[in-house]
Amino acid sequence: MTTLDRRGLLRLGGALTVGAGLAACSGTGTGTDGGGAGDPRKGEITVWSWQGPAAQLKALLPEFNKTYPDIKVTVQDIGNPAIWDKITTGLAAGGSGLADVLHIGVDYLPGYVEKFPTGLADLGPLGANKHKDAFAQGLWQTVAPKGRVNALPWEANSGGFYYRADLFEKAGVDVESLGTWDEVIEAGKKLKAATGAHLLGIDKPASQPDAANFFQLLLQLQGKFYFDLAGAITLDSPEAVTALTLIKKMNDAGLVSDLSGGWSALENSIKQGTAAVLPWPTWFGGIIEGLVPQEAGKWKVRLPPAVRRGGATAATVNSTHLAIAGSSKQQAAAWTFIEYVLTKPSSQVAIYRGKGIAPALMAAYEDSVFHEPSAFFSGQKKGEIFLGALKAPSPAFNYSADYARALKVVTDAQTKVLLKGADPAEVLKQAADQLAQQTGRKVVR
Numbered sequence: 001m002t003t004l005d006r007r008g009l010l011r012l013g014g015a016l017t018v019g020a021g022l023a024a025c026s027g028t029g030t031g032t033d034g035g036g037a038g039d040p041r042k043g044e045i046t047v048w049s050w051q052g053p054a055a056q057l058k059a060l061l062p063e064f065n066k067t068y069p070d071i072k073v074t075v076q077d078i079g080n081p082a083i084w085d086k087i088t089t090g091l092a093a094g095g096s097g098l099a100d101v102l103h104i105g106v107d108y109l110p111g112y113v114e115k116f117p118t119g120l121a122d123l124g125p126l127g128a129n130k131h132k133d134a135f136a137q138g139l140w141q142t143v144a145p146k147g148r149v150n151a152l153p154w155e156a157n158s159g160g161f162y163y164r165a166d167l168f169e170k171a172g173v174d175v176e177s178l179g180t181w182d183e184v185i186e187a188g189k190k191l192k193a194a195t196g197a198h199l200l201g202i203d204k205p206a207s208q209p210d211a212a213n214f215f216q217l218l219l220q221l222q223g224k225f226y227f228d229l230a231g232a233i234t235l236d237s238p239e240a241v242t243a244l245t246l247i248k249k250m251n252d253a254g255l256v257s258d259l260s261g262g263w264s265a266l267e268n269s270i271k272q273g274t275a276a277v278l279p280w281p282t283w284f285g286g287i288i289e290g291l292v293p294q295e296a297g298k299w300k301v302r303l304p305p306a307v308r309r310g311g312a313t314a315a316t317v318n319s320t321h322l323a324i325a326g327s328s329k330q331q332a333a334a335w336t337f338i339e340y341v342l343t344k345p346s347s348q349v350a351i352y353r354g355k356g357i358a359p360a361l362m363a364a365y366e367d368s369v370f371h372e373p374s375a376f377f378s379g380q381k382k383g384e385i386f387l388g389a390l391k392a393p394s395p396a397f398n399y400s401a402d403y404a405r406a407l408k409v410v411t412d413a414q415t416k417v418l419l420k421g422a423d424p425a426e427v428l429k430q431a432a433d434q435l436a437q438q439t440g441r442k443v444v445r
Contacts, residue, residue: 034096035121035328042070043333049103050085051153052078052355053320055320060347061350061352064340065431084108090373093120094329100334101277104151106142106319111401113150121150121324126335131343135265135360136316141396143321145229151321152342153294153360157281158303158389159217159315162288164276165300165378167195178305181218181246188255191276199255201269202247204418208402208413209243214279215414218243220315221307225397226406226435234436235406237426242307244424248417267291281302281317282386289376295375296440303411314392358386364388404441 029360049057054077063075076099078086083103084393090098091112102120103110111366112119128149132140139153168175172329173187188199203211217223222239234240250256257274259265269275270291278284285301322342324334341347349361349367359365370383409431435442 003081007269013223018191023108035326035331037126037332038330040332040336041068043330044072045074045100045328045330045336045337046352047073047075047079047103048099049075050078050083051352053103053357054078055204055353056272056351056357057341060341061351063347064206064337067340068336071335073401077124094331095119095325098325098327100328100330101338102323102325104321104323106321106397107144107262107399107403108184109151109323110145110319110399114401116326118326120150121331121334123152123324123335123338126324126331127339128152131339132363134343136362136390136394137392138394139319139360140317142319145288145396152338153319153321154342155318155320155356156316156358156360157283157318157358158386158388159220159317160278160281160284160301160386161304162278162280162284162287162299162301164197164273164295164298165196166298167191167273167276170194174299175323176302179393180305180309180311181307182249184305185246185249185255186298186399188250188276189253192255193309194348196277197273198275199250200255200279201259201275202414202418203255203262203265204251204415205258206271206415207260209407209411210262211259212407212414214408215247215315215410217279217304218246218307220317220397221304221312223312223395225399226403226410226440227398227400228367228444229396229398231398232442233406233432234399234444235410235432235435235437236425236443236445239307241425243296244414244417244428247414248421249423252421258300263320283356285374285377286356286380293376297378300378301378301382301385303385312392312394314389314394316390316394336352343425344422360390362390400441403443404436406435 024399047057054075057075087102118131136156137154143149143151163175168191171191173190178184178187191199202214219240224234224237224239226235228234258270259269270288288299306313320339324331330336342361347363348361348364349369351357352359353369365387368384370387372379373379374382413427413431416427417424432443
């Protein structure tokens with residue numbers, strides 16, 4: 001299964017499922033029945049992942065076993081979103097039945113750590129801290145927010161701005177000169193007048209949870225999220241109001257097509273060319289190439305414009321990680337495997353060549369594969385564009401254990417704005433208060 005499917009399923013189905021599962025298990029246990037280190041060069045370990053990443057982990061095993069012949073690794077493709085329920089169930093059972101190594105998305109990791117404080121092993125004593133500076137900025141704080149290393153970063157996706165260069169050229173717009181999203185809106189008006197295409201598309205009735213992806217990107221470009229690092233709600237911050245107000249401006253100007261129906265609607269929109277901009281992460285480039293290969297040379301990509309002039313154009317919008325179960329009796333051997341996969345550039349390059357999974361490991365980007373021109377994207381060196389984003393300052397974002405609930409109130413608020421013309425500040429305040437009532441978290445204003 002491709003990266004598309006993995007991320008799509010995560011957004012479409014997994015978040016709410018795990019959210020409900022974690023809520024049901026809140027406070028029910030420590031998440032571990034007491035693991036052990038074992039031997040770092042010997043043992044039998046099991047790894048849980050899904051589809052494409054699982055296939056790539058399996059592909060690394062022959063080389064891994066040349067160095068570590070006495071560590072037997074079994075990689076299991078649990079599927080996505082099934083893996084989130086399976087991990088939640090195992091943690092709630094004190095770690096019983098869990099694999100030794102667990103592949104976990106950034107939107108699940110904080111929830112597992114909050115609900116099951118010892119459910120995942122601390123990788124610090126196993127040797128993780130020496131790799132602290134090896135990964136893209138902000139990710140270490142994501143995996144080790146309070147010093148305890150809960151996981152090691154694997155995949156890092158930055159926000160992107162994929163666009164139909166031929167349509168903008170027809171409208172007489174130089175896309176690379178657009179410095180802010182307000183300028184993008186003005187360009188979108190010219191674009192629609194000249195070509196009939198919308199600027200971009202949003203799932204207006206929020207038929208799927210990922211309807212808020214664009215709003216979330218605009219928020220992260222301003223260094224903000226639904227929660228602050230302490231876990232308080234920041235859903236109606238001035239930055240959030242600015243983000244939703246920009247979306248309202250686009251919609252009021254007739255520049256937003258409706259992608260009701262979720263992923264299939266998005267695919268159809270790309271095939272039919274109904275929107276000129278796709279504000280999606282690193283991995284999405286391969287999706288576009290796969291859907292419309294005949295449009296090679298018509299597409300380009302850049303980092304998103306800033307929300308305010310001079311503001312950030314880079315944001316790490318999602319990532320995945322490898323963790324070790326606190327209940328594992330083979331934590332040292334599990335760490336040997338994780339270290340081989342995630343801190344060895346050749347391992348990450350092999351995975352990128354196989355499935356296009358963008359590594360968090362910065363040293364991997366020295367390989368030529370990230371510096372090759374793309375025929376589809378008009379000869380651009382796409383890898384270098386996103387490498388620039390990973391090198392830029394990027395704060396950590398706290399998804400918390402209540403991300404699924406936050407996502408629901410956010411998408412509801414956005415729908416009120418897009419379909420009923422509601423005031424962004426008002427609906428976000430209502431959403432923040434509703435989330436506080438549901439979670440007991442404090443709203444910071």
